[in-house]
Amino acid sequence: MRRIRSGILAWGILSAFLISPAHAQEKETEGYRLYEATAATVNGEVLFLSDVVRESCLRACGAFPGDEMVVLSLPEARDRLIADILVRQEEEKLALGMVDNTALQKAVTGASAAMESCPFPCAKEVSGEQVRDYAARRLLIREFLRKRVSAFVDVKEEDVEREVQRRASRSGVRPEDVSREAVRKELLEESSAREIRNWFDRATSKSRVLLSPLEEK
Numbered sequence: 001m002r003r004i005r006s007g008i009l010a011w012g013i014l015s016a017f018l019i020s021p022a023h024a025q026e027k028e029t030e031g032y033r034l035y036e037a038t039a040a041t042v043n044g045e046v047l048f049l050s051d052v053v054r055e056s057c058l059r060a061c062g063a064f065p066g067d068e069m070v071v072l073s074l075p076e077a078r079d080r081l082i083a084d085i086l087v088r089q090e091e092e093k094l095a096l097g098m099v100d101n102t103a104l105q106k107a108v109t110g111a112s113a114a115m116e117s118c119p120f121p122c123a124k125e126v127s128g129e130q131v132r133d134y135a136a137r138r139l140l141i142r143e144f145l146r147k148r149v150s151a152f153v154d155v156k157e158e159d160v161e162r163e164v165q166r167r168a169s170r171s172g173v174r175p176e177d178v179s180r181e182a183v184r185k186e187l188l189e190e191s192s193a194r195e196i197r198n199w200f201d202r203a204t205s206k207s208r209v210l211l212s213p214l215e216e217k
Helices: 049-060 074-093 101-117 121-125 128-152 157-171 180-205
Strands: 002-005 010-013 025-029 032-036 038-042 045-048 209-211
Touching (some): 038 049, 045 074, 049 121, 049 128, 074 128, 074 180, 101 128, 128 180
Antiparallel strands (some): 025 032, 038 045, 038 209
């Protein structure tokens, strides 16, 4: 098993499988029957190539407020989407799928504005409903990780003091000139990120993620 990449975190990729008609999305278009390629399945939930392409576009446009614009390959975009789905599936299992309506509307408004100003042509192919769904998903995931994972992280005062002394010695300043609050905040962020990585490792190890070959377009 190798780890699923993300901008911040790295999570496991389990295996790959070939596309078959049973794992294709059927569409009716002007009398023709179309089958869309499968990109992956996550605990039985099917992801299609169009889902990955749209995810790549939304990430490139920095659609979720606070996110930077990042251009991803299709496999990288799929990894981000798989990571989000693992969180959402856990949320549904724990019945934690609610977010504040005001926060949701703010996120949707910000995402819509980002897509309207996005310089990439793909932005015009993403519907308003899809933008709203993306904003809601990202908001749910942020809240889940903050409340269910990061909320239990703590930093001991002796760790703060040790880091203050280390920074003071390295910079040649007095320990009292080093902001303890800034140090505490940084240590907390590092601990939260580490705990989130551990959570994803555990979630991935208990999940069945099957990947289809992806060709770069």
